[in-house]
Amino acid sequence: MINKSVQHMLLAGFLFSLMNVAVKLVPHIPAIEIILFRSLFSLVFTYLLLRKKEVPVLGNNKKLLIMRGIVGSIGLIAFFYTLQRIPLASAVTLNYLAPVFTTILGIFIVKEKVRARQFLYFAISFVGVLIIEGFDPRISLVDLSIALIASLAMGLAYNIIRKLNTSEHPLVIMIYFPMITLPIATGISALIWVQPIGWDWVILLAIGVLTQFAQYFLTLAYQNAKVAKISSLSYLSIVYALVFGFIIFGETFNLVTYLGMALVLSGVILNIRK
Numbered sequence: 601m602i603n604k605s606v607q608h609m610l611l612a613g614f615l616f617s618l619m620n621v622a623v624k625l626v627p628h629i630p631a632i633e634i635i636l637f638r639s640l641f642s643l644v645f646t647y648l649l650l651r652k653k654e655v656p657v658l659g660n661n662k663k664l665l666i667m668r669g670i671v672g673s674i675g676l677i678a679f680f681y682t683l684q685r686i687p688l689a690s691a692v693t694l695n696y697l698a699p700v701f702t703t704i705l706g707i708f709i710v711k712e713k714v715r716a717r718q719f720l721y722f723a724i725s726f727v728g729v730l731i732i733e734g735f736d737p738r739i740s741l742v743d744l745s746i747a748l749i750a751s752l753a754m755g756l757a758y759n760i761i762r763k764l765n766t767s768e769h770p771l772v773i774m775i776y777f778p779m780i781t782l783p784i785a786t787g788i789s790a791l792i793w794v795q796p797i798g799w800d801w802v803i804l805l806a807i808g809v810l811t812q813f814a815q816y817f818l819t820l821a822y823q824n825a826k827v828a829k830i831s832s833l834s835y836l837s838i839v840y841a842l843v844f845g846f847i848i849f850g851e852t853f854n855l856v857t858y859l860g861m862a863l864v865l866s867g868v869i870l871n872i873r874k
Contacts, residue, residue, distance in 0.1 A: 701755025
């Protein structure tokens with residue numbers, strides 16, 4: 601069973617990495633417009649699953665579900681923007697600060713206890729962030745700030761999900777994201793619409809399909825094995841990002857930036873182990 605879960609986790613990471621590449625392949629299309637297509641696909645797919653399982657769509661704790669949808673929307677918009685603006689591996693690395701923010705926010709939201717040494721691990725990650733931004737001229741302070749907003753919003757979303765896990769079906773939690781995001785993305789996209797042409801349509805469809813299958817295999821992986829045994833495999837996404845970034849986009853980094861990435865991941869991994 602563990603071997604099967606490992607396969608599912610590796611496949612999920614690979615599919616998420618392909619999705620990131622797809623987002624970066626259409627830099628001329630606004631991130632919010634990409635999210636519009638992704639949300640439409642996700643809404644239809646998740647709704648059909650809910651109907652098949654005969655689960656009430658609107659759930660019980662509507663206030664928290666709406667909040668999860670809002671912060672999830674903010675996080676995804678900011679992350680997609682970052683993917684389009686900065687090197688692929690840097691965007692993915694900065695996104696891994698989400699578990700750090702999850703732990704910090706968990707102190708206040710779910711009253712989780714944090715050991716003193718974990719704050720040292722947080723500091724290690726944030727020093728890595730400063731190195732990445734300071735030694736890579738392709739990353740502006742604005743881009744870094746938006747990347748941090750993405751991770752912060754995701755950290756908040758994860759804590760809300762933790763509060764909902766005992767009262768809501770996972771698919772209900774999932775569907776509130778596109779339910780909230782779709783109207784927001786539609787309104788903003790109407791003002792800044794860029795008409796997709798040719799291969800743009802194929803890439804936008806691929807983003808929706810890749811996301812759904814990646815989430816499916818990720819769910820299978822976590823359902824059938826202990827989290828601690830497979831969660832570390834998610835960090836292979838950095839390797840995927842480095843390889844795809846180099847081959848497809850010609851992205852390279854200096855040694856100091858690699859050190860910054862290593863510090864970010866080290867702080868995150870040490871924090872999760874504790």
